[in-house]
Amino acid sequence: MEEERKARDRWLILAAIALSLLLVGSCFAIPYLLTSSGSGKGTGKATGTEREAATGPTLPGQEELERLLLDSDAYARASRIVEQNYVDEVEDNRLLEAAARGMRRMAMEGEDPEALVERGIVAMLDSLDDPFTSFMSREELEMLDTQLSGHFSGVGIAMRKVKNEIMVVQVLEGTPAQEAGIREGDVVKEVDGRDVTAMDLDEVVMLIRGPEGTTVSLGIYRPSSPELLRFEIVRREIQIPVLRKEVKEGGVGYIQLTDWTEDADQRIREALSELEGEGARSLVIDLRSNTGGYMDPAINAADLFLRQGVIVTSRGRVPGTDREYQADAEASWDLPLVVLVNRGTASSSEIFAAALRDNQRCTLVGETTFGKGSIQKIFRQEDGTGIRLTIARYYTPQGVNLDEEGLVPEVLVKNPVVGEEDLQLEKALEIARTST
Secondary structure (H helix, E strand, O other): OHHHHHHHHHHHHHHHHHHHHHHHHHHHHHHHHHHHHHHOOOOOOOOHHHHHHHHOOOOOOHHHHHHHHHOOHHHHHHHHHHHHHOOOOOOHHHHHHHHHHHHHHHHHOOOOHHHHHHHHHHHHHHOOOOOOOEEEOHHHHHHHHHHHHOEEEEOOEEEEEEOOEEEEEEEOOOOHHHHHOOOOOOEEEEEOOEEOOOOOHHHHHHHHOOOOOOEEEEEEEOOOOOOOEEEEEEOEEEEOOOEEEEEEOOOEEEEEEOOEOOOHHHHHHHHHHHHHHOOOOEEEEEOOOOOOEOHHHHHHHHHOOOOOOEEEEEEEOOOOOOEEEEOOOOOOOOOOEEEEEOOOOOOHHHHHHHHHHHOOOOEEEEOOOOOOOEEEEEEEOOOOOEEEEEEEEEEOOOOOOOOOOOOOOOEEOOOOOOOOOOHHHHHHHHHHHHHO
């Protein structure tokens, strides 16, 4: 009896195991059966569509991406610009490989060919490992043009992103913004009814700017007001205050230049004449946080203070970039000169400061400058975008390239991190007064 029971239990266990195996096997068999019947054939092979459903869409490989680039007129123009004009020789195959590699992620996301090619151009430029070479969108190019032209149509405010808020940091005098009552410290929340909280600063700037005579509506948060303030402001032509001048105590002329615009040298020439007429016997030129701009105005401005000597030397592969710039025999200012610089002083400002320092024409005061020893040219495209490309390197009169080095002032002075005390300016004025 006991043996019959044990035999029956073993049979039940074996039956349970068999049933389990049958169920597990059916999980694999059902898709196979469905596939076989769906294909109309008994081969059990999945069709292309079925393979794609199982493994995802087939992604383009390196060769396919390279072929897409080679068939693109936009990429052909961009790569030709780099090959013919970049300061160092580059291999076209290396550029193509880098461009294709840079497209892979976007290709996985299914982007359209036009977007893929633009990404490829960006990746190609990035592969040069040059922080001053880049692809410029239409908006970025418009912003740069505006900055270097010295004027634009808008309301007359300078803004900065502070803790994810678009804050007004300056209201220019005599502008529509000042007349409307906009104040420093105001936070821009809306432009023409659009919430700009999550936007980049450049996007907000472009929304506020517009044709002269048109109206823009700003929604402003002001800490002293519980409600959002709304301002309807008519845009006007705004002149950017690139240069500021005055005569300081002790007969020291003071010029502050914020950008090397196309006419910066002419503005400095006019300021020198006016300051001398107002009795200035020495001069401080403040180039702190002046990140550069056009090169020629900086060279011409340096020439206003020199009667002889090399101003700067440039070297590149493009015809005309191998050149030595010499001072002429005339100078507009022979009196003592101090140039004030800091870590934000770069590019054209460094060319100007180095030319005067190396020719023993000024005393350099402040902090070591940024260190940008290259020259860029913007190649504009038909669609409004551009390629900013390093085409040459420049060298100071002493033959030094300033890349990542900068100019070290004879008189090192740091300003405090907080507070309104300007120790750098005070030292520069002191040196200028004692030099008369």
